[in-house]
Amino acid sequence: MRPYRRQLMVLLPLLGVVALVAQIAGVGTTEQSNPKIPKAKTLAIVPGGSVPDITSTTLGSASVKAGEGDVVRMRATAKVRVAKLASKQVAQVVCGIRYSRDGDASWTLGTPYETVQLTKKHPSETVSISRTFDAPAKDRYRARVACHVSAPQSRVKVTATGSVTTKIGLPDGAAVPVA
């Protein structure tokens, strides 16, 4: 064995140990060495619940202040995954946006929602929902992306991560409302 090979055999493991220590210490080579990964939540089971409601599991929330007539844009994404499912079993998951305004708890325009089916073959799905509305008054508007398992009622565990954003203004390319 040549001498430099012996040196390498010593240096390489040492280099590995140094790299490991650096990784643990957060001295990474990239700026996001410790990215914040949202923790998946286990979704509530709401038998037959066909739209998201108070008992659904909230995955993310956002709020925005808007003046009267401002266009509020909401965009929600939820990634749902079922862990164990029998081969012929189907888990039905309902996701949607629950939105509200602080000044009037009764205000609503309807509930945006999507229903997805999870199977053993397709155990995960991503749901994206975008909605816009004209703010009826100057107020703070809150949006939550929420999901629940609507069927079956037992022996199913569905986890999900999700987020929602709220922005003000007409989307690009929109027609301009005429007063």
Next chain:
Amino acid sequence: MLPASHLAGSSTNPPATVVRALSTFLLALVVSLVGAATSHAADTLTTDSGYTVETGACGQLGQSDQNGVYYTMCGAAIRRWDINGTRLADITLPSSLLNARDVAPSPDGAYLYVSQGTASPARLNRQANGSYTLDATWRLAQFTYWNTKWTPIGWALQTDGRGDIYVSNGSYWTGAAVQTSIAKYHPDGSFVTAFGDYGTEPGNWIVNMDVTVSRDGRRVYVGENCGTACDYADPNYSASRVTRYDFNAGGTYRFSRIISAQGPMDGNKFPRCTSAGATHSSYSLAMDYAENLYVTSTTCGMIQMFDTDEDPAKDVFVKTVATYADPATASGIVGVKNHYLSVDWAGRITAHEWTRRFIPKTIKVPTLPLPALAPLPEPDTTAPVVSAITLPATTSKQTVDVTIAATDDVAVTEMQLAREDGTWGPWQPFAKTVAYALSDGYGAKGVYVRVRDMAGNESNAVYKTVSYAADGGDGGAAPVGDKADPVVSAVSVPVLTATRDVSVTITATDDTGVTLLRLANEDGNWSAWKTFAAVTPWQLSAGNGAKAVYVQVRDGAGRESNTMMARSSVQPDAPAQPPAGGAPDATPPVLSKLELPAETTAQTITANLTATDDVGVAQVRFANEDGTWAGWQTWAASKQWKLTDGYGAKLVYAQVRDAVGNESAVLNARTSFAKTAQAAGPTDAADPALTSVTLPATTAVRGITVTLAATDDIGVTQVRFANEDGEWGAWQTYATGVTQQLTAGTGFKVVYAQVRDAAGRESNVLFARTQVTA
């Protein structure tokens, strides 16, 4: 020992319900009369410092309407107060309503629903003069629970802010065989849903008592007399459960939690009277406008207060409002009992047997009118409809106002627009009129609009066109002299074609001259502009079937025409095309005669046809009686055609068409396919008819005689049989009695029969049953 509260109507197995109810009422009345001046010298009423106490109160169960008018049942009258606590005139109950304990108003107070215990609730209708009369026709519908129909009865009921009615069915021991769910109804008495039932499991109750509902109808609380057992000595005894149910999107309710204290507590096996949040015999409960929940802990002589929230997890015990201690009972678990309470919006509590009214020192009432209630979260599956969009017919500006008329059962919330290329823009909030920029360049322009509701249901798309032209004042790009867009007035392609390569004939005009053209197939992808020609070659899209060709032209100034479309169909058996030019052939040919031989012994026959057309008959096609057309074939007045298999009457259809695909009407003719030609004698023109097949009812042997009856215009000659397996045997000589061998084994057997005549015409099939007994 049973809790003393049972004195007011105890036992889940009453010997006589009506007697029990009456005694309950009398007892409660006596208690109420003596309660205020109770002779228990040592009894002490302790009240929370936030309240003042009035005496002389009377009111069992009740609630407020949506104007804040508070109603409570007091003997044979309903007492009322307005939202500010000012006493209003009593409402005297009709004499036919005896022993009512609860009253629930409609949102506007126009109707009062009154419980009748062992009878179904009644409704009082407000008259023009403010009095109330019994509605003899209104009733709550029966409801089905666990496949049994039940009539709603019970002492307790409640309404929500929408006017829906919640009956605590069978409440307060109305009968041993009564169903004990909470039944929800619409104001017209139609049943909505039911939830909860007798049981020790969470979400159920041993004896359901009062029910109260949040104003929005999303939260329902049910009181229970006993916990999981009624006897303190019972090892399963627990404190009473106050159970919460929450509205479930879709219209049902689901159990959320028990809010009263449960389980071992304060060193005891179950919560005692003084344990925080405990209720023993929760006879009645009620909510104020702030959604504080008040519950009687009747056995303990206490009134408990909870704070409730949209989130079930945030329901919490707040305090004991009042305690009426009775030191005579040494166990410390009983007090001076009060079974009935009701609360107005401000939180004024009427404790019936204590004859006390507890008035909060701080009175807060909402300002009227109240905000409208949000609809309960039901899935919205109805799509909105765009009924019309309005554009100017012509414009000299690229941006035009688009006015949209759209409707939805909930609300039209968003819309989306596209130009003539069909590429949709972003979803944006719905507006009745928007300013929308047309596509670049002058000419005919198009605008699509569609809308959707918040649930995501999308409407139809509506398309409108507008002519975008420059005028002299806005410095348009058009050269001097060119004042108009070119116009495409006609486009023609072969209606039928055997190949994709076709000629497109275009008629177009312009004030300065048409210079360019472009074409597109049904996918809408335009070709490049090319020099205009009245007849231009074009290739249709791949595949057989219907095709479309779009044409647009342009003049030298760049003005673009309207778009015009023509249809074609690629069919491999299409006739040869007539030469281009001339007026389009729109006249279909006329097929005037189809002749077949009356009888044939060959399956392929000669069909003679007579047909005419203004240009020329090009093709003919045939079908047998099943109506399935064979391919088009070159026209000839005499054609060979193959009949369907099997002897008998046959039917043949024929149709002709010309070279551009104009099709004639369909004619049909009949023939008889016979095995043997009728050399002489009558022609066999009909199939035989098998009219009956008879077997012995039972048989001990497999070989049986089948009795047959059949007719034919010439004569039935043969018969064949099949057993239940459907496998036909050989044709054999027909007779009225023919032997047939049944399948092996005992039991029921089936024999099918069919006959035919000498020409081979076959009859219908009949069957009969028999039973092999040995």
